[in-house]
Amino acid sequence: DVELMDPRGRTPLELAVSLGHLESVRVLLRHNANVGRENANGWTVLQEAVSTGDPEMVQLVLQYRDYQRATRRLAGIPELLSKLRRVRHLPLVSKVCPSDVYRVWKRGESLRVDTTLLGFEHMTWQRGRRSYIFKGEEEGAVVMEVDHDKQVVYTETLALALHEPDLLLAAMQPSEEHVAGRLTSPIVSTHLDTRNIAFER
Numbered sequence: 001d002v003e004l005m006d007p008r009g010r011t012p013l014e015l016a017v018s019l020g021h022l023e024s025v026r027v028l029l030r031h032n033a034n035v036g037r038e039n040a041n042g043w044t045v046l047q048e049a050v051s052t053g054d055p056e057m058v059q060l061v062l063q064y065r066d067y068q069r070a071t072r073r074l075a076g077i078p079e080l081l082s083k084l085r086r087v088r089h090l091p092l093v094s095k096v097c098p099s100d101v102y103r104v105w106k107r108g109e110s111l112r113v114d115t116t117l118l119g120f121e122h123m124t125w126q127r128g129r130r131s132y133i134f135k136g137e138e139e140g141a142v143v144m145e146v147d148h149d150k151q152v153v154y155t156e157t158l159a160l161a162l163h164e165p166d167l168l169l170a171a172m173q174p175s176e177e178h179v180a181g182r183l184t185s186p187i188v189s190t191h192l193d194t195r196n197i198a199f200e201r
Contacts, residue, residue: 002033009040017048022057035065047187059179066172109136
């Protein structure tokens with residue numbers, strides 16, 4: 001079992017990465033070891049790889065992390081398309097962030113979400129004007145992110161090419177600049193304790 005943990009709660013992949021054993025990492029990743037897991041201290045496998053300072057290790061972990069994410073996203077498309085066909089309306093809770101704008105439109109297998117809340121980074125909310133458009137198709141889906149502030153559209157085609165895992169893995173190869181950027185940027189881990197959060201009127 002590639003996810004079996006040692007007495008300190010570390011998987012074989014986490015140990016191989018932190019010890020800098022590149023070939024062991026390669027073998028474990030080929031056998032679907034989970035790259036997205038966090039250890040007990042909140043560190044991801046990618047953060048551990050960056051801390052080794054080995055560009056080849058970082059490249060390998062980045063490639064498999066992106067591959068595993070893409071595989072999960074692609075596997076969920078048929079189910080999402082099926083649910084979008086059946087659902088007539090999409091309820092949305094607006095009490096969580098009342099000062100932010102969310103608009104949702106749905107037509108058939110297509111969905112558009114307009115938002116002013118972009119995310120949470122370094123303990124502050126990131127805001128802007130974005131639209132996310134999902135167009136379901138027989139062979140997969142098209143996902144578009146419209147940045148209204150910069151007037152730029154990012155498009156990604158998600159083809160259901162799960163029968164071609166080698167092609168998908170090759171497509172996830174990070175650039176040398178991306179790897180170098182990871183190695184020269186500080187490792188940041190943000191934690192927000194949500195146990196004591198309450199919503200009141």
